[in-house]
Amino acid sequence: MLDYDYDDEAARYDESRGGLPRARAAAEAVAGLLPRRTRTLVDLACGTGIVGGCLREAGYTVLGVDLSAGMLHQAAGRLDAAVRADARALPLAPGSAEAVTAVWLLNLVDDAAPFVAEVARVLRPGGLFVTTVDKSAAHARGSDMDALLDPYRPVELPDGAGRVTALAAAHDLRPHGSARFTGHGQGRSPREVAARVREGSQYAAGGEDLARRLEALPRPEEPRPDPTYTLLALRKRNRG
Incomplete structure (x- = not known):
């Protein structure tokens, strides 16, 4: 992952990232992709628990996972449970998870491969992995900044949809839909x-x-x- 101190930013993270409007939009889009029978999910890099908390309000039982103690402190009370762990080595048994979500995680890593492999390990057959992809491509698209920024965007990113799909295929994970949502408060x-x-x-x-x-x-x-x-x-x- 990037060398970034999320402990230091935890207390002000939500207000700097669009707050509840952005979190609710993300949670609604995630829920729209989950099978109706899904009752529990594992939220990787749960951060302050703001997205997972919205999913909990929608009726899901949510286990949050994050490496930052500061983030988990903010998440306390929002989720059903939370654990400090590396998303590449989850404290979960193989085939034990109904669904795993990763909202704004893979864009932060140098290599998505070990994260996708670990998700595949803990998912049960028929289980769903829902993740954001192509995060950097969402910014400034269609604005007058687009033409200026485009030459400086990396050609291949760890969270590129094609890259993630290829990694997933190696672990018996197949595409099962997509969705889009607005990043409220993130226009720059x-x-x-x-x-x-x-x-x-x-x-x-x-x-x-x-x-x-x-x-x-x-x-x-x-x-x-x-x-x-x-x-x-x-x-x-x-x-x-």
Whole structure:
């Protein structure tokens, strides 16, 4: 995973990421992909539990998993249970999970392969893995920033839909639908993106030239439309 201190950010994480509107949109999209018979799910990288909490309100029993103690402290009370663990080594028996969700996890890792393999291990036959894919492609698409940013987007990403689908196929996980939802409160202004370019956290290869071109766009302080995120559902094959 990226070297990032989520413990330090936990207390302010929700308000900086769109809060309940964004979480509810994600949870509704996830629930729309789950089979009606599903009652329990494992929420990987559950963070503050805000998405899992919305799923719990919808009637699911939710086990949250996260590496950050600070995030799990915020999640207390939102989920039915939570455990501090690495998503690549879950404290779950093989074939024990009805469903596993990973909202905004695979975009943070260098290699999605061990995460997908571990999900496949714990899913029961017929179980569903629901994950966000192509996260970076959701930002600035269709806005006047798109043409400026496109040359600096990586060609292949760990959470690319094609990459995740190929990894899943090696573990008997097959595509079983997709959904999209709005990332409320996540629209960024050209000036905000320019600041991230300068600090090297996004589109760093563009450097000062890209930052200046972003700031030269009309209304540089005005947030562009919220991103639309994509969920991919993958079903574990029933054998026999």
